[in-house]
Amino acid sequence: MSNSPITMALAGNPNAGKTTLFNKLTGARQHVGNYPGITVDHKEGYFNAGENKITLTDLPGTYSLTAYSNEELVARNFLTTQKPDVVINIVDASNLERNLYLTTQFLEMGVPMIIALNMMDVAKDRGIEVRADKLEELLGVAVVPIIARTGEGTEELIRRTLQLATTNSGWRPVDISYGEDLDEVVPELIQTIQKASFLTSQYPARFTAIKYLEHDDEMLKAGQKSDQKTADKLEKLVGYVSDHLQKTMDVYPEAIIADHRYGYIKSILRQGILTHKFDTDRLYTSDKIDKVLTNRLLGPFIMLAILFGLYQFTFSWSELPVTWMENVFGWLGGVVETNLPDGMLKSMIISGVIDGVGGVLGFVPLIMFMFFGIAILEDSGYLARVAFMMDRIFHLFGLHGSSVMPFIVSGGIAGGCAVPGVMATRTLRSPKERMATLLTVPFMNCGAKVPVLVLLIGAFFAEHMALYMFLFTLLAWLVALVAAKFLRMTVLKGEATPFVMELPPYRFPTLQGLLIHTWERTWQYIKKAGTVILSISILLWALMTFPGLSPEQQAVYSLKRKTLSSELAHNSAKLKTALILVDQEESGAQLKNSIAGTIGSFFEPLSSYAGFDWRTNIAMLGGFAAKEVIISTLGTVYSMGEVDTKDAESLGDRLVKDPNWNPVTAVSALLFIMFYAPCFVTVVCIAKESSWNWALFSMAFNTFFAFAASVAVFQIGSLF
Amino acid sequence: MWQTIISFCIIVITLFFIGKRAYRQIRKAIDPASEISCDCGCSGCSSNGDSRK
Numbered sequence: 102m103s104n105s106p107i108t109m110a111l112a113g114n115p116n117a118g119k120t121t122l123f124n125k126l127t128g129a130r131q132h133v134g135n136y137p138g139i140t141v142d143h144k145e146g147y148f149n150a151g152e153n154k155i156t157l158t159d160l161p162g163t164y165s166l167t168a169y170s171n172e173e174l175v176a177r178n179f180l181t182t183q184k185p186d187v188v189i190n191i192v193d194a195s196n197l198e199r200n201l202y203l204t205t206q207f208l209e210m211g212v213p214m215i216i217a218l219n220m221m222d223v224a225k226d227r228g229i230e231v232r233a234d235k236l237e238e239l240l241g242v243a244v245v246p247i248i249a250r251t252g253e254g255t256e257e258l259i260r261r262t263l264q265l266a267t268t269n270s271g272w273r274p275v276d277i278s279y280g281e282d283l284d285e286v287v288p289e290l291i292q293t294i295q296k297a298s299f300l301t302s303q304y305p306a307r308f309t310a311i312k313y314l315e316h317d318d319e320m321l322k323a324g325q326k327s328d329q330k331t332a333d334k335l336e337k338l339v340g341y342v343s344d345h346l347q348k349t350m351d352v353y354p355e356a357i358i359a360d361h362r363y364g365y366i367k368s369i370l371r372q373g374i375l376t377h378k379f380d381t382d383r384l385y386t387s388d389k390i391d392k393v394l395t396n397r398l399l400g401p402f403i404m405l406a407i408l409f410g411l412y413q414f415t416f417s418w419s420e421l422p423v424t425w426m427e428n429v430f431g432w433l434g435g436v437v438e439t440n441l442p443d444g445m446l447k448s449m450i451i452s453g454v455i456d457g458v459g460g461v462l463g464f465v466p467l468i469m470f471m472f473f474g475i476a477i478l479e480d481s482g483y484l485a486r487v488a489f490m491m492d493r494i495f496h497l498f499g500l501h502g503s504s505v506m507p508f509i510v511s512g513g514i515a516g517g518c519a520v521p522g523v524m525a526t527r528t529l530r531s532p533k534e535r536m537a538t539l540l541t542v543p544f545m546n547c548g549a550k551v552p553v554l555v556l557l558i559g560a561f562f563a564e565h566m567a568l569y570m571f572l573f574t575l576l577a578w579l580v581a582l583v584a585a586k587f588l589r590m591t592v593l594k595g596e597a598t599p600f601v602m603e604l605p606p607y608r609f610p611t612l613q614g615l616l617i618h619t620w621e622r623t624w625q626y627i628k629k630a631g632t633v634i635l636s637i638s639i640l641l642w643a644l645m646t647f648p649g650l651s652p653e654q655q656a657v658y659s660l661k662r663k664t665l666s667s668e669l670a671h672n673s674a675k676l677k678t679a680l681i682l683v684d685q686e687e688s689g690a691q692l693k694n695s696i697a698g699t700i701g702s703f704f705e706p707l708s709s710y711a712g713f714d715w716r717t718n719i720a721m722l723g724g725f726a727a728k729e730v731i732i733s734t735l736g737t738v739y740s741m742g743e744v745d746t747k748d749a750e751s752l753g754d755r756l757v758k759d760p761n762w763n764p765v766t767a768v769s770a771l772l773f774i775m776f777y778a779p780c781f782v783t784v785v786c787i788a789k790e791s792s793w794n795w796a797l798f799s800m801a802f803n804t805f806f807a808f809a810a811s812v813a814v815f816q817i818g819s820l821f
Numbered sequence: 822m823w824q825t826i827i828s829f830c831i832i833v834i835t836l837f838f839i840g841k842r843a844y845r846q847i848r849k850a851i852d853p854a855s856e857i858s859c860d861c862g863c864s865g866c867s868s869n870g871d872s873r874k
Contacts, residue, residue, distance in 0.1 A: 639831060
């Protein structure tokens with residue numbers, strides 16, 4: 102052990118026993134004064150532990166580290182300016198929940214900390230048993246039970262404190278989640294702070310970001326004094342998110358943060374930390390609800406029922422509006438067909454834009470209803486309970502309860518996105534658990550895959566749409582978990598880490614909040630359709646148009662028409678039918694001869710094992726850009742192969758009529774779409790969060806797995 | 822003829838748009854200081870930088 106002086110600080114709630122312990126350790130070797138400028142006592146003492154001389158500061162009792170009182174400011178400023186080697190956080194074991202609120206703030210700050218779990222005798226008298234070992238495991242910091250009054254446990258406390266002091270592990274802030282809205286803005290704030298080295302000599306960047314969100318006066322003042330430009334930028338960012346929260350949930354960020362801190366504490370305490378010998382019937386409303394909704398036996402069934410109910414609600418209420426949308430685009434196609442002369446632009450607008458993008462936009466009503474349902478689950482706080490309940494199951498597959506939220510965000514309930522899901526894995530402490538989660542979240546049914554699934558399920562399994570959607574959602578979870586288990590048993594072997602997850606109190610969602618959240622996501626869907634999907638559809642239309650048929654090939658069809666016209670001149674009805682068939686044959690040949698058709702045909706010998714023809718191949722290739730492109734590409738492909746667009750059918754109807762498509766092909770395609778390579782942006786995100794090797798692995802592994810599954814299903818299904 | 826010209830113009834603009842977007846995403850992947858933000862356009866995000874501003 103080092104002989105240099107070691108500085109320690111005692112911190113905790115008032116009446117937790119700090120001064121008792123301080124006096125026990127330092128005895129007469131103490132000095133009491135005042136912090137400059139304020140009437141708060143400054144108590145410092147000395148003691149020896151072996152060969153080590155220790156300076157011990159007894160900080161004022163505080164309930165938190167906000168800027169509401171002098172005591173809190175003193176405690177906070179001491180920690181950030183003096184940077185003691187170790188902070189001993191005295192926690193009253195008989196009042197754990199309240200005391201741990203300050204502890205979470207120390208964790209957020211990342212100070213080197215050890216918890217002295219004091220008043221164990223008082224807790225015992227009240228019939229409260231505290232599992233210090235479990236608490237240590239969950240918090241990730243040393244926890245030592247003591248009775249400061251008698252000195253019991255203090256030797257072990259000093260031994261472990263010295264161990265921590267000499268380890269010199271530095272400040273390691275813990276990432277506590279504050280919910281989706283704040284979790285999105287915190288990285289942006291941190292980036293701004295780090296780029297400008299804004300107060301970074303005093304506070305960790307994340308701590309500064311959180312204090313800005315809490316509208317901490319002292320931090321705001323310090324920020325303005327240090328760097329006004331950056332301070333203004335941070336205040337502006339915080340202002341936006343604050344306004345957004347006001348509109349959607351009628352709360353300020355500091356309330357959300359406090360809720361989630363308490364949720365974090367609750368989640369820890371629920372895991373067998375406390376045992377009450379005497380009946381304590383002091384449950385709050387959220388706890389009462391949780392008793393039912395997260396019940397060990399009932400909870401999972403309720404969860405599945407809610408999920409099924411969500412799909413039932415979505416499909417039944419959106420059926421009519423989706424039909425209206427299809428009719429609108431059908432009418433639009435008819436208007437263009439009638440009013441524009443034949444030519445390239447007409448083909449681009451009808452086949453590329455209307456039948457392409459229209460196919461995606463046609464699902465807007467369905468997407469809206471689905472997002473509305475998900476908003477209810479999110480805003481009420483129920484989704485956090487889903488994560489909590491899934492923890493047990495996730496451990497079986499080598500994953501972690503903290504992996505549940507990235508899965509849900511990626512589309513576990515349907516309608517998410519893998520990009521924030523991948524980024525959400527940052528909260529996972531274990532690198533290997535994080536990698537396993539990161540690589541498997543793309544298996545979820547994101548918001549882009551949902552319309553594709555709905556199209557195929559709606560076309561081939563129309564009678565039980567909600568049931569099939571529900572089953573495919575469960576399948577996505579199963580495959581993701583099995584893949585994770587495989588990775589954790591092979592390339593990503595390692596220990597599991599304990600799970601702590603915030604359980605914020607239930608809220609009654611406001612209608613305004615629900616509508617705003619629904620509209621935000623729906624607008625993203627529409628915006629993407631009008632930008633990314635539209636541009637890719639136009640590009641794919643071009644690839645499906647050029648180079649066109651050669652003059653020799655065109656001459657063949659002209660000759661056919663001439664021959665038919667002379668042979669069937671007496672029968673105009675038969676002639677018309679025959680000419681339409683020739684036109685269709687020519688359109689099909691032109692399509693197959695195009696760049697996209699050539700590429701699709703190239704893969705056909707292989708893809709045919711999974712039941713995919715060259716047109717489906719084009720769609721799957723397009724899906725790499727964005728999964729919705731599968732619909733727009735199928736829409737364009739089938740539109741371009743069509744001659745008479747006046748009687749426009751929905752894409753689903755066209756697929757059903759195509760002899761290359763049947764329910765077995767549909768299931769094969771569904772499996773492939775669900776599991777093959779993630780979209781381009783997700784691949785880039787995986788590369789950023791890990792490496793390009795892992796990103797490429799993700800593409801290759803997912804595609805190989807998806808193809809194998811599709812082939813198996815198609816080959817076996819075709820036998821029946 | 823005019824339809825062909827307009828179509829080609831649209832294709833060129835489209836290629837430019839796609840190329841610019843792809844370039845931006847790849848640059849974000851390479852630059853360690855930048856974040857892949859939710860303005861990737863994914864419909865699963867509840868908000869993006871634009872909606873907050």
